[in-house]
Amino acid sequence: MSAVGMFVELVDRSVQRIAEIVADGRRFDRREVARLADVWDNNTSHFFGVLGIRNRWLRERAARAGLRWMGEFHREWMVEVCGEPMRRLLPVPAEPLYYRDSAGRLRASVLPVAVGGLDGDYDLARATARVVRIERSGDGFCGLMVVRAPRLFTDGVGEFHLEMPVSRAVFDSADVDGLQLGGEQVRIGRSGLLAGGAVTVGIDDWEWHLSRAARAVQDRVPPWRERSRRRPPVRRATGAASAAAWAFRESMVQIRRVRFCGHVGRVALESLVVPLAGAGTRAGEAARLRGAERDRVFQSMADSWGAVADHRPDASRMPDMACLTLVECADGVSVNFAEPVDGRWPVRAARLERPGGVFVSCRDDVLTIGDRAVAGGRAASES
Incomplete structure (x- = not known):
């Protein structure tokens, strides 16, 4: 497969996968949609610019340069889409567990x-636990x-993020003080549990550089050295192709707003994708056309892509038939859910007014919430 062909495949598969996720909101994977859309914030213009290069050799060289730069951020996904040709093009990056910042302080990447x-x-x-979120x-x-x-190593309070696959969970949003860590589970509060991976x-x-864990590995971590990251390609589309590139990027930027769970109900995902x-x-x-016909086709694309009006603002309740895909307990309770409408299941978001908190359960591939006054007593038995 040529480099240009792989670039084309990445664009097509991004759109196809987002459309698949959006088609059935009951399986809505918010983070994957946001990740796929984010790829095209900084790479769309170069893609359309590459297509406009008439000389085949120069076009391939520009495409390879763009793919290598993308690979510094999205290599795993790119290899998954394009297979062995992409694997050969992109070197395996070094991903150290520890590194030093520009002040020489030891830092940790994501650790087991x-x-x-x-x-x-x-x-x-x-x-x-200031935030607890479970989602599809x-x-x-x-x-x-x-x-x-x-x-324990100096005064003050530190912050860290724990992430894991979840097959079973139960917790009370008003009982989040105290933590116990196991190999594939986290216990929270008096009876809360997240387990699964x-x-x-x-x-x-x-x-953190003062911590016991940091001191134990500091002699193995080399001094900070400024990284010479490959500069992003600057090939840009012109004319109507530029308008199409802008409209495609604008669509993806709007879709990417679902990285904020409260925007899931606002972004008109299906109309965009x-x-x-x-x-x-x-x-x-x-790009293989010439003259006015080429401009006409690109302009037609530009006219059909781009800005789409948002849906109604977030709701304050869930309908009875809703299928939950996310619960986030922080300063309040936020949810994402799919709602049956004319045989379809579009995704929505709500900010629930539950001053006393909620009881959250994830079991048998079903995520549920209930009022603490009704469901709170089940926590100990389910954990």
């Missing part, structure tokens, strides 16, 4: 919780906790 040293560096018994991820669910805990930790603590079907292939075919 078993090597994160949290129990020796933080008072987990007095930790508080692929064929299952995943969990995120943003935790603040008193440091390997737990990873991202440490967001500027004093359906017109983009086959966008890469169509752009490649248009």
Whole structure:
């Protein structure tokens, strides 16, 4: 497969996959939609610019340069889409667990919780989960906790993020003080539990370099050295192709807003993604045309893509038939859900007014919430 062909395939598969996820809101994977849309924030203009290069050799060289730059951020997905040709093009990046910042302080990348040293560096018994989120991820669910805990290695409080696959979960949003970590589970509060897979930790603590875990590995981590990251390609489309590139990027930027769970109900996902079907292939075919016909086809694409008005604002309740895809307990309770409308299941968002908190359960591939006064007593038995 040529480099240009792989570029086209990446565009087409991005759109196709987003459309598949959007088609049935009951399986809505918010993070995958946001990740796929984010690819095209900085790469759309170069893609359309590459298509406009008439010389085949120069076009391939420009496409390879663009793919290599993309590969620094999205290699795993690119290889998954294009297979062995992409694997040969993109070197395997070094991903150290630890590194130093420009001030020479030791930092950690995302770590397996078993090597994160949290129990020796933080008072987990007095930790508080500031955010607990469970949401649809692929064929299952995943969990995120943003935790603040008193440091044991110096004064003050540090923050870290725990992430994991979730097959079973139960917790009370008003009972999130105290943490116990296991190999593939996290216990929270008196009776809360998230279980289902390997737990990873991202440490967001500027004093972490003083911790016991940091001191244990500091001699193995080389000094900071400024990285010479490959400069992004600057090939840009012109004329009507530029208008099509802008409209495609604008569509993806709007779709990407679902990275904020409260925007899931506002973004008109289907109206944005359906017109983009086959966008890469169509752009490649248009680029082979000449003169006015080429401009006409690109302008037609530009006219059918781009800005779409938002849906109604977030709701304050869920309908009875809703299928939950996300629950986030932070300063309040936010949910994403699919709602049956004329035989379809579009996704929506709501900010629930539950001053006393909620009881959350994930079991048998079903995510549910209930009022604490009604459901809170079930926590101990289900955990």
